[in-house]
Amino acid sequence: xxIAAIPSPTTSVWHVLGLPVRAYALCIVLGIVAAVYxxxxxxxxxxxxxxxxxxxxxxxxxxxxIGARIxxxxxxxxxxFGAGGDPIRAFYIWEGGLxxxxxxxxxxxxxxxxxxxxxxxxxxVADSLAVGxxxxxxxxxxxxxxxxxxxxxxxxxxxxxxxxxxDRSNPGHAxxxxxQAVTLPDLYHPxxxxxxxxxxxxxxxxxxxxxxxxxxRGRAFALYVMAYTAGRAWIEMLRVDEANHFxxxxxxxxxxxxxxxxxxxxxxxxxxxxxxVVPDDxxxxxxxxxAEGDVSQVDVTGAGEPARAPKGYQVxxxxxxxxxxxTGILPPETPQDMAEEIAAGGDPLEPADPAxxxxxxxxxxxxxxxxxxxxxxxxxxxxxxxxxHKNDER
Numbered sequence: 285x286x287i288a289a290i291p292s293p294t295t296s297v298w299h300v301l302g303l304p305v306r307a308y309a310l311c312i313v314l315g316i317v318a319a320v321y322x323x324x325x326x327x328x329x330x331x332x333x334x335x336x337x338x339x340x341x342x343x344x345x346x347x348x349x350i351g352a353r354i355x356x357x358x359x360x361x362x363x364x365f366g367a368g369g370d371p372i373r374a375f376y377i378w379e380g381g382l383x384x385x386x387x388x389x390x391x392x393x394x395x396x397x398x399x400x401x402x403x404x405x406x407x408x409v410a411d412s413l414a415v416g417x418x419x420x421x422x423x424x425x426x427x428x429x430x431x432x433x434x435x436x437x438x439x440x441x442x443x444x445x446x447x448x449x450x451d452r453s454n455p456g457h458a459x460x461x462x463x464q465a466v467t468l469p470d471l472y473h474p475x476x477x478x479x480x481x482x483x484x485x486x487x488x489x490x491x492x493x494x495x496x497x498x499x500x501r502g503r504a505f506a507l508y509v510m511a512y513t514a515g516r517a518w519i520e521m522l523r524v525d526e527a528n529h530f531x532x533x534x535x536x537x538x539x540x541x542x543x544x545x546x547x548x549x550x551x552x553x554x555x556x557x558x559x560x561v562v563p564d565d566x567x568x569x570x571x572x573x574x575a576e577g578d579v580s581q582v583d584v585t586g587a588g589e590p591a592r593a594p595k596g597y598q599v600x601x602x603x604x605x606x607x608x609x610x611t612g613i614l615p616p617e618t619p620q621d622m623a624e625e626i627a628a629g630g631d632p633l634e635p636a637d638p639a640x641x642x643x644x645x646x647x648x649x650x651x652x653x654x655x656x657x658x659x660x661x662x663x664x665x666x667x668x669x670x671x672x673h674k675n676d677e678r
Contacts, residue, residue, distance in 0.1 A: 287442040290474050294448055294465040296430040297378075297456030306378045306456065307430035315420030316345055322416030327404075330412065331561040331605055333594060336402055340409060343394035343401075351390015355383030359528055359535055379431075379455070384421065384516075385539055388509075403596030405629050408559045411504040415491045418512060422483030428476045432458070436473025436522035444471025473522045482515035500628050501556035509547035513540040559628040560605035563594035566614040599630025 296307045324337035357364060357374055360381070364374045373379070395413070399406045428434040432448045448458035449466040458465040489511055494504045517540040521533075528535045600614070601621040608614045617625070625631075 288444075289471060290443065290445045290477070292432050292446050292448055293430050294458040295456060296432075304378075304456075308427035309378055311424050311427035311430070312349075312382075315423035316341070318423060319413070319416035319420035322419060323409075323413050326412035326415065327409070330408055330559065331597070331600075332402075332404055332408070333563075336404065339402055340395050340398040343398035344391045345394070347394030347397075348387040348391030349377070349382065351393070352382035352384065352387035353377055354390070355386025356381040358386075359383060360526070363526075382424075383536075385536075385543065388417075403564070403594070404561065405559055405597075405599060407500065407502040407505075407629055408561065410502045411494070411499060411558070414494070414504040414508040415487050418483040418486040418490070418508060421512070422480040422487075425476045425480045425483070429474075434475060434523060434525055436475040436478075436519075437524050438470045439473045441473075443474070445474035445477075447472055472524075475519050475522050478519050478522070479515065482519065483512070486511040486515070498558040500558040501554050503551055503554060503556075506547040506551040506554075510544055510551065513544040513547070516540045517544075556627045556629060557602070557624055559599050559630065560602055561597035562600050562605060562608050562614055564596040564598050565594065566598070566608060567612065568614050568616070570613065599625050599628050601625055601628075 293307070298305045320337050320341045323340065324335065327337055328334060353374075361369075363369055363381075364371055392410070395409050396406050399409045432450050435445055435447050447468045449468055451457050451459040460466070486508060490504055490508050493499070493507060499507065517537050520536045520540065523534070530538050600608070601617070601624040604615055604617060604621055
């Protein structure tokens with residue numbers, strides 16, 4: 285007995301001032317905004333200057349979209365380059381066709397470039413992104429719902445998805461006969477909804493696990509990959525859209541299995557505490573007070589320096605990070621601190637070049653926001669590190 289027949293939209297594109305506004309693109313943009321906001325929160329709590337997430341996104345987003353499209357074209361070339369294919373449609377990303385595996389690989393390459401430019405450890409960026417990425421994926425799946433695509437097999441469960449026959453002569457709109465939108469017969473598995481719910485569950489799982497165990501060295505990201513692929517495999521097997529097969533199984537199912545195994549191996553083999561960073565030039569002692577009445581120490585120009593990000597970052601232990609946040613002074617490292625910093629991926633014996641990675645000089649934040657040095661510059665000044673750190677120190 286059908287209890288809930290889930291309707292699908294009849295329109296996925298609207299025209300505003302003559303320009304098409306596509307639901308698929310809007311969902312992707314909303315997902316990106318959510319992921320960047322969560323990335324910002326998590327990076328600040330690890331010591332990165334405020335809004336550095338935008339400088340990462342400038343690289344990661346376009347690389348991710350290009351990678352996603354390339355993966356789709358490689359795995360489904362017949363739609364564009366085969367008999368009856370239309371090569372120019374390879375550029376029509378608003379019609380759908382963005383492969384998550386290409387998005388992850390391409391986005392990771394872009395994030396690596398951005399992290400290198402800012403002098404931030406790449407593993408810190410990856411772990412910070414491990415919660416926001418599945419949230420973005422879940423929001424993006426709503427675009428498939430608007431497009432009436434990527435649904436599953438016919439279902440007799442108490443719920444099912446109504447799917448419209450989309451008008452090929454009027455893209456973005458359902459076929460209409462006698463004023464009524466035409467729907468396909470039967471109800472179908474709402475695989476977009478299954479994956480949306482699964483993705484949000486993955487985000488919650490990674491956030492809770494990372495909060496409890498304080499993963500480092502990219503292990504939070506590996507956990508995300510394992511959890512996502514575990515769900516993607518069974519959801520993929522429900523879908524009925526055209527796809528290449530390998531030994532009778534959809535190619536994306538094999539891809540999910542491969543990524544799950546690789547992430548599991550990484551998660552089990554790589555160990556290390558969470559990385560925290562402070563600017564390379566973080567002061568290690570209080571500045572000398574200016575002599576009383578020494579007007580040479582007073583800035584009479586009224587002109588301030590433009591807000592810039594730190595030239596680079598150094599990995600520090602949690603104890604030194606907390607002390608820096610409280611006082612603005614980085615205490616000397618103990619042998620225990622040094623061991624923790626090395627285990628977290630840092631190299632306290634060879635601090636980063638003050639000129640920045642690869643000699644690129646100072647990295648300027650995309651927003652021009654104050655990064656500074658001191659407790660607010662280290663953590664963004666707005667977001668507290670998880671309160672359980674205090675319990676760990678007791």
